[in-house]
Amino acid sequence: xxxxxxxxxxxxxxxxxxxxxxxxxxxxxxxxxxxxxxxxxxxxxxxxxxxxxxxxxxxxxxxxxxxxxxxxxxxxxxxxxxxxxxxxxxxxxxxxxxxxxxxxxxxxxxxxxxxxxxxxxxxxxxxxxxxxxxxxxxxxxxxxxxxxxxxxxxxxxxxxxxxxxxxxxxxxxxxxxxxxxxxxxxxxxxxxxxxxxxxxxxxxxxxxxxxxxxxxxxxxxxxxxxxxxxxxxxxxxxxxxxxxxxxxxxxxxxxxxxxxxxxxxxxxx
Amino acid sequence: xxxxxxxxxxxxxxxxxxxxxxxxxxxxxxxxxxxxxxxxxxxxxxxxxxxxxxxxxxxxxxxxxxxxxxxxxxxxxxxxxxxxxxxxxxxxxxxxxxxxxxxxxxxxxxxxxxxxxxxxxxxxxxxxxxxxxxxxxxxxxxxxxxxxxxxxxxxxxxxxxxxxxxxxxxxxxxxxxxxxxxxxxxxxxxxxxxxxxxxxxxxxxxxxxxxxxxxxxxxxxxxxxxxxxxxxxxxxxxxxxxxxxxxxxxxxxxxxxxxxxxxxxxxxxxxxxxxxxxxxxxxxxxxxxxxxxxxxxxxxxxxxxxxxxxxxxxxxxxxxxxxxxxxxxxxxxxxxxxxxxxxxxxxxxxxxxxxxxxxxxxxxxxx
Amino acid sequence: xxxxxxxxxxxxxxxxxxxxxxxxxxxxxxxxxxxxxxxxxxxxxxxxxxxxxxxxxxxxxxxxxxxxxxxxxxxxxxxxxxxxxxxxxxxxxxxxxxxxxxxxxxxxxxxxxxxxxxxxxxxxxxxxxxxxxxxxxxxxxxxxxxxxxxxxxxxxxxxxxxxxxxxxxxxxxxxxxxxxxxxxxxxxxxxxxxxxxxxxxxxxxxxxxxxxxxxxxxxxxxxxxxxxxxxxxxxxxxxxxxxxxxxxxxxxxxxxxxxxxxxxxxxxxxxxxxxxxxxxxx
Numbered sequence: 076x077x078x079x080x081x082x083x084x085x086x087x088x089x090x091x092x093x094x095x096x097x098x099x100x101x102x103x104x105x106x107x108x109x110x111x112x113x114x115x116x117x118x119x120x121x122x123x124x125x126x127x128x129x130x131x132x133x134x135x136x137x138x139x140x141x142x143x144x145x146x147x148x149x150x151x152x153x154x155x156x157x158x159x160x161x162x163x164x165x166x167x168x169x170x171x172x173x174x175x176x177x178x179x180x181x182x183x184x185x186x187x188x189x190x191x192x193x194x195x196x197x198x199x200x201x202x203x204x205x206x207x208x209x210x211x212x213x214x215x216x217x218x219x220x221x222x223x224x225x226x227x228x229x230x231x232x233x234x235x236x237x238x239x240x241x242x243x244x245x246x247x248x249x250x251x252x253x254x255x256x257x258x259x260x261x262x263x264x265x266x267x268x269x270x271x272x273x274x275x276x277x278x279x280x281x282x283x284x285x286x287x288x289x290x291x292x293x294x295x296x297x298x299x300x301x302x303x304x305x306x307x308x309x310x311x312x313x314x315x316x317x318x319x320x321x322x323x324x325x326x327x328x329x330x331x332x333x334x335x336x337x338x339x340x341x342x343x344x
Numbered sequence: 345x346x347x348x349x350x351x352x353x354x355x356x357x358x359x360x361x362x363x364x365x366x367x368x369x370x371x372x373x374x375x376x377x378x379x380x381x382x383x384x385x386x387x388x389x390x391x392x393x394x395x396x397x398x399x400x401x402x403x404x405x406x407x408x409x410x411x412x413x414x415x416x417x418x419x420x421x422x423x424x425x426x427x428x429x430x431x432x433x434x435x436x437x438x439x440x441x442x443x444x445x446x447x448x449x450x451x452x453x454x455x456x457x458x459x460x461x462x463x464x465x466x467x468x469x470x471x472x473x474x475x476x477x478x479x480x481x482x483x484x485x486x487x488x489x490x491x492x493x494x495x496x497x498x499x500x501x502x503x504x505x506x507x508x509x510x511x512x513x514x515x516x517x518x519x520x521x522x523x524x525x526x527x528x529x530x531x532x533x534x535x536x537x538x539x540x541x542x543x544x545x546x547x548x549x550x551x552x553x554x555x556x557x558x559x560x561x562x563x564x565x566x567x568x569x570x571x572x573x574x575x576x577x578x579x580x581x582x583x584x585x586x587x588x589x590x591x592x593x594x595x596x597x598x599x600x601x602x603x604x605x606x607x608x609x610x611x612x613x614x615x616x617x618x619x620x621x622x623x624x625x626x627x628x629x630x631x632x633x634x635x636x637x638x639x640x641x642x643x644x645x646x647x648x649x650x651x652x653x654x655x656x657x658x659x660x661x662x663x664x665x666x667x668x669x670x671x672x673x674x675x676x677x678x679x680x681x682x683x684x685x686x687x688x689x690x691x692x693x694x695x696x697x698x699x700x701x702x703x704x705x706x707x708x709x710x711x
Numbered sequence: 712x713x714x715x716x717x718x719x720x721x722x723x724x725x726x727x728x729x730x731x732x733x734x735x736x737x738x739x740x741x742x743x744x745x746x747x748x749x750x751x752x753x754x755x756x757x758x759x760x761x762x763x764x765x766x767x768x769x770x771x772x773x774x775x776x777x778x779x780x781x782x783x784x785x786x787x788x789x790x791x792x793x794x795x796x797x798x799x800x801x802x803x804x805x806x807x808x809x810x811x812x813x814x815x816x817x818x819x820x821x822x823x824x825x826x827x828x829x830x831x832x833x834x835x836x837x838x839x840x841x842x843x844x845x846x847x848x849x850x851x852x853x854x855x856x857x858x859x860x861x862x863x864x865x866x867x868x869x870x871x872x873x874x875x876x877x878x879x880x881x882x883x884x885x886x887x888x889x890x891x892x893x894x895x896x897x898x899x900x901x902x903x904x905x906x907x908x909x910x911x912x913x914x915x916x917x918x919x920x921x922x923x924x925x926x927x928x929x930x931x932x933x934x935x936x937x938x939x940x941x942x943x944x945x946x947x948x949x950x951x952x953x954x955x956x957x958x959x960x961x962x963x964x965x966x967x968x969x970x971x972x973x974x975x976x977x978x979x980x981x982x983x984x985x986x987x988x989x990x991x992x993x
Contacts, residue, residue, distance in 0.1 A: 079799075086796040087809065090789075090870070094816055097827035097867070100837045104830045111835035114844060158729040165722040173726075176733040182978040183741075184928030186948040187967045191740030193952065194747060194964065212736045237429045240396050243416040244423035245443030245494060249725075252417075255442075259433040280821050280931035285952050299822045299935055302829070309826055316823040324815040 098317060105310035127308035132297060140294035143207060143283075144276040147214040148269045151222045154215065156265065159226045160253055164239055177223040180216055185281030188213055192286065207291050210283060214276045221275060222268035229264025230257075267327055274323035278316060345407065347372040347530055348498060353402030355388055362388045364554040366402070373528040375521065377541035380551035381577070386534045387502055389551075393532065394423050394500050406497060422491030424501040428483040430475040436486045437462070437471035443494035461489035464523060481512040488520065492527065499524065499531040505540065513537075517544050538578050542566065550574045567624075572702055575622050580662075582628075582672050584621040588613045594696060596621055599668055603645050604696035613703060620702045627698035628674035630663060633689040645699075647672075647692045651684055665692065741971070748964035759965035768947065768966065775927055775944040776973075778858060782865040783922035787915060789866070790873025797874070798881045810878065813871035820868040821931035828864045828936065829855055856937050864932055869922050876921065880914035917984035924977035927970070944970055 105123055107116030127133060162169045180188075192213055196203045203209045235257055242252040258265070280295035288296060298316065301309035346369035353366040363385040370376055378386035391397040393404055395416030404411040411419060430439050440461050444454045462468045465485040475483055484504055491499060501520070505513040521544040524531050535541050541548050542562040550557040550565060550573075558570040569575035572583065586598035594607035596619060603621055613619065633648060649665040649672060661681045665672045674692060676684070684690070751758040797809050831838050832855045839849050854860060884907060892902045908915075930945040939946065944966060951963035 083796040083799065086792055087800075087805070090793045090796075090809070091812070093867070094812060094871070096838065097824070097831045100831045101823075101827045103837075110837075112840075114837070114840055154729055154732060158726055161722060161725045166719075166726060169723070169726055173729065176730075176737060178978070178982075179737060182924065182971070182974040183737075184930065184945055184970060184974065186930050186945045186952065187744070187928075187970055188740070190948060190952050190963055190967050191744045192736065194960065195740040195743040198743075212732075215732070216736045233432070234427075237425060237427060238431065240394075240416070241423070241425060241429035241431070242442070243396075244394060244421065244500075245490065246417050246420075246446045247442075248415075248417050251446060255446075256431055260431070274818060278818075278821055278823070280934075281949070284934075285949060295822050295931070298826070299931075302822065302826050302935055306826075306829070310830060313823040313826045317819075320818060321815055324818060325811075328811055328814060 101310050101313050101317070105307065105314050107307075123305075123307040124311045127301065127311050132292070136292045136294045136297040139207075139291060140277050143211060143214065143293060144273045146207075146211045147218065147276045148272050150211060150215050151218060151272050152265060152269060155219070155222045155226060155268075156258070156261075157253060159223060159230060160235065160257055163227065163230045163235060173223070177219045180219050183217070185217070185279070186285065188217065189282050189285035205287055205290050207287060210286050210291070213282050213286060214272075214279065217279070217282065218272040218275050221271040225264040225267040225271070226261065229261035232264075233257075233260045235261075263330055263333075267330060270323045270327045270330075274320055277319055277323075346370055347374070347407065348532075349403075349405045350389075350393065351403045351405070353389060353392055353404070354400045355385075355392060355397060356400055361554050363392070363399075366554075366556060368549060368556075368559065370530055370532070372530055375524055375531045375533065375544065375546045376549060377533045377535055377545040377547075378549050378551060379535055379538055379541040379577075380557075381536060383553075384551040385554040386536075386549075386551050390500050390502055390532060390534050393498070394421055395419050420494070420496050421498045421500055422494060422496035424484070424487050424491050424499070424504045426503040426506050428475070428480075428487045428507075430483055430486055430490070432475055434474075435471065436467065436473050436475070436478065439475070439486055440471075440490045440493050442490065447494065457493055458489075461493045464492070465489045465519070480508045481516055484508065484516060485519075488523070492523070492529070496529070499529050501531065501533045503534055503536065506536070513540070520544065542578070550577060552577075568700065569622065572620060572622075575700070575702070580625050580673055582623045582625060584623070584670075584672075586619060586621060588615055588617045588619055591615060596701065599670060601645075601647055601667075603699065604643060605699040605701050606696055609699070609701035613701075617703060622700040622702065623694055623698055625662065625673040625675040626660075627694050628672070629693045630665075630674050630676055630684065631691050631693055632683075633691050643696045645692075645694050645696065648689065649692050650689050651686055654681065654684065654686065656681075665690070667692075744964045744967050744971075747961055748968045751961065759961045760969075762959075762962055763965040763969065767942065771942045771944045771947045772969075774858065774942050778862060778865065778943065779923045779926035782862050782869050782926045783919050785862075785866050786869030786873045786922045787919050790870050790918075791877055791915070793870065794874045794877045794881055798878060810874075813874040815871075817868060817871040817875055820929070822935040824867060825864055825932045825935035828860065828867070832860065832863065856940065858937075858941055861933055861936055861941060864936060865926050865929065869926065872925065873918055873922060876918040877911075877914060880911055884910060913984045917981045920977040920981045920984070924974050924981075927973055927977070 103116055104110055106119050106121060108118035108120045108122075110116040158173060162173055192209060193204060196209065203212075238256050238260065239252050242256045247255065278295060279293075280299060283291075283293040283296055284299075294312070294316070298309060298312040301312055348368075348370045350366060350368045353363055354361070355363040362383075366385070366389050368376070378389060380386050388397060392399045392402075393411070395411075395414070399412070430436075431442065434442065437458055440458045441454050444457060449457075458471070459468070462471055465488055467482060467485055467489070470478060470482060470486075475486070478486065484507075487504070504520070505516055508516065517540055520533075533541075533545065542565075545562055547559060548562055548565050549559045552573050558565055558574045560568070560570075565574060566578055569578065569581070575581045576583070584596075584598045584603065586596045586603065588610055589595040589597045589602065591610045591613045592607060594605045594610050596603045596605055596610065598621060605621060610619070647667055649667045651663055652666050652671075653664040655662040655664070656678065659678055660675045661678045663674045663676060663684065665674060672692065748759050749755055749757070793809075793813075797806055800806050800809075830836055832849070833839065834850050834854075836855070842849055855863075888906055888910075889902055892906055897905065928945065930949060933941060933943055933946055934949070939950065948963055948966050948970070951959060951966070
């Protein structure tokens with residue numbers, strides 16, 4: 076027993092160290108004057124933070140990322156919610172097809188999606204390439220699984236069918252039922268999905284770089300530029316990335332703790 | 345012209361028929377129950393009227409309006425679900441107001457009507473509560489108020505009391521009937537509980553396997569069951585299989601006993617035909633055994649029996665009796681119970697008028 | 712019953728936007744890749760694929776496959792060990808906190824993570840200095856800007872992902888099985904060999920495939936950490952997209968298609984394993 080407990084302690088301590096040290100190191104690095112010779116930083120300063128946030132590009136890229144994230148969430152919710160509800164209720168035969176479309180992105184690396192989109196839309200007379208629009212569209216595709224699963228789980232959990240029949244018996248048509256009855260009750264699922272989508276999009280680099288890289292820079296692109304340019308300012312940006320990701324994840328966890336929502340996370344690189 | 349008419353409704357699920365050739369005409373203000381065991385098609389019939397299922401064939405007419413061409417949200421029929429189906433994100437007040445809001449009624453009218461409805465179901469103070477804060481009985485009353493708020497032309501209830509415990513069920517069914525009478529609203533009520541159906545309905549439709557077995561007042565269905573199924577489904581019924589001895593005089597041979605039944609019941613049957621005589625346990629009087637041979641004055645049956653089991657049922661004690669290898673049930677008031685003991689020989693007396701006769705169909709099973 | 716049929720068609724109309732979107736941004740781009748990868752100047756052929764298998768490209772595949780396999784394996788082993796330690800912890804606080812940590816860090820990766828590792832294990836990184844103080848000299852034998860460094864960074868997000876995947880399966884090991892086995896005379900080792908691992912096998916295998924696919928498709932981490940120095944399939948494709956190395960669209964498509972094939976096998980395999988009879992896969 077004692078041996079087992081000790082072993083467990085060692086394993087978990089190593090895990091914690093491995094996970095936390097890089098994060099803490101980054102935070103410390105971003106506020107240290109110098110930290111390349113000694114075990115502890117030589118002096119602290121906010122200079123790097125001030126420098127990197129003072130640039131106009133900082134605010135621009137941050138706003139770009141927030142805007143793209145918000146747009147992706149909006150499109151995703153508007154697209155997936157009526158679809159999942161209608162298929163769940165009226166056209167169950169469509170469900171396998173929808174689930175197929177929602178699972179394909181798991182097997183789609185960012186570079187391949189970028190390649191396919193560029194290849195297809197170069198030959199199409201639509202001014203999509205090199206605009207944020209195609210980035211949002213690509214992000215919606217990429218995060219489809221993260222929005223679809225929580226939504227479907229929520230629909231099943233609230234017995235959408237009976238609620239719909241009750242609303243119909245009271246005179247509510249399809250859209251009225253969806254907006255006034257179903258949506259308020261699956262809101263936790265929608266919020267869960269939205270947080271997952273937003274945090275994925277905010278941290279996404281590959282598609283942003285390849286699809287619109289030079290014209291429309293997002294926060295991760297800004298960060299990568301700094302890694303080549305000035306490590307200390309880059310570390311400040313990295314801390315911001317971590318904080319956003321942590322906040323989103325903690326929000327999801329907190330919401331999940333409030334109701335019994337199934338947890339859904341998957342790494343998207 | 346009847347207020348509602350259902351004609352020739354048929355519905356199958358994956359090849360299995362659920363409702364077969366269902367027909368019913370209802371007058372305005374009538375309370376009709378669809379009664380039957382699980383799977384008999386009663387809920388499916390109700391859902392077809394509401395528009396939640398589409399019939400394979402048949403018609404539903406409300407006056408001169410063909411109901412089936414309207415989608416469910418435009419039929420003006422209130423529906424009360426077994427699971428209440430209250431919207432969890434709205435208070436009781438807002439649940440009741442829902443249909444009125446959808447219809448775009450002015451705020452003053454909505455307020456008035458909701459208060460009126462909550463008052464009607466005796467829940468005025470509970471308006472601000474959410475469904476999860478209410479008991480089952482309260483939730484069902486809110487559901488009723490919600491369905492009635494929109495002034496539906498027809499009220500449909502799908503086993504509304506099945507999820508509630510016994511005491512609540514009895515009080516609530518009385519309330520439902522009281523409210524329905526007061527409002528004069530035509531009501532179709534689905535239940536598997538025969539006591540419930542008999543207690544509150546104007547008419548009962550007994551269903552089995554998708555077929556209508558019998559339609560009639562509760563008294564008629566109880567006292568004059570049209571088939572063996574109805575006879576046994578409603579209340580307890582003694583079934584005595586026998587052969588017609590004399591059709592014109594109403595004599596049936598049951599084992600070694602000659603039973604007197606109403607002559608009208610056996611009129612038209614052939615001598616020797618297989619029949620089943622039906623007698624309710626409460627129609628049988630249990631008396632101490634009288635010495636001397638069985639006397640059969642016209643119109644009365646006397647059968648010697650011995651008591652096997654006494655079952656205490658509250659106000660009534662049911663005796664299980666043995667007659668020459670066959671079983672009979674008779675009820676006595678519990679106050680009289682002490683007169684009887686196990687193994688004691690008694691005499692059963694029941695008038696011919698209390699017997700019904702059903703002819704056995706060829707191939708078994710009397711319809 | 713034309714009324715019913717008409718309503719069925721209108722129901723499909725509501726689904727149309729979703730399917731059109733999927734068509735426009737998911738399927739058609741993929742089909743374009745398929746078509747163009749099989750198209751050469753000579754029409755339909757496999758010519759692009761043979762050009763895809765130049766030494767450089769083969770090298771990139773080897774690297775990607777190796778990197779993915781190694782980090783997936785490390786992730787499976789390490790993740791299972793940590794997950795087991797978590798589920799067998801007696802204190803709820805420990806279990807909840809560590810599971811939450813795994814939840815949060817499973818989504819990390821990409822540029823910020825790569826950068827964090829540069830700070831930690833770079834030539835003047837914290838841990839490097841720590842080890843030097845302890846007498847262990849990482850550099851110059853080890854560089855964070857290498858495949859090994861990349862592997863360490865990959866393991867950082869493979870571990871928590873594995874934990875999340877395998878905890879449900881571990882929890883699905885009923886204690887009654889262990890008790891029954893003991894009652895029938897099995898030792899701990901025998902229980903694990905004959906009961907525990909076989910039951911967990913579909914989950915372990917399925918998780919391996921998912922981790923493999925996860926690593927294979929990763930780009931941002933590699934690009935930030937090692938840039939064009941480490942030869943990986945995703946890096947090659949990205950370079951071709953940017954038109955950097957050679958302007959050869961068909962080659963990129965062929966590479967992309969092979970990648971899709973690899974990913975497809977992994978995802979399908981994972982899904983198949985998830986529906987195994989004894990429902991041990993998450």
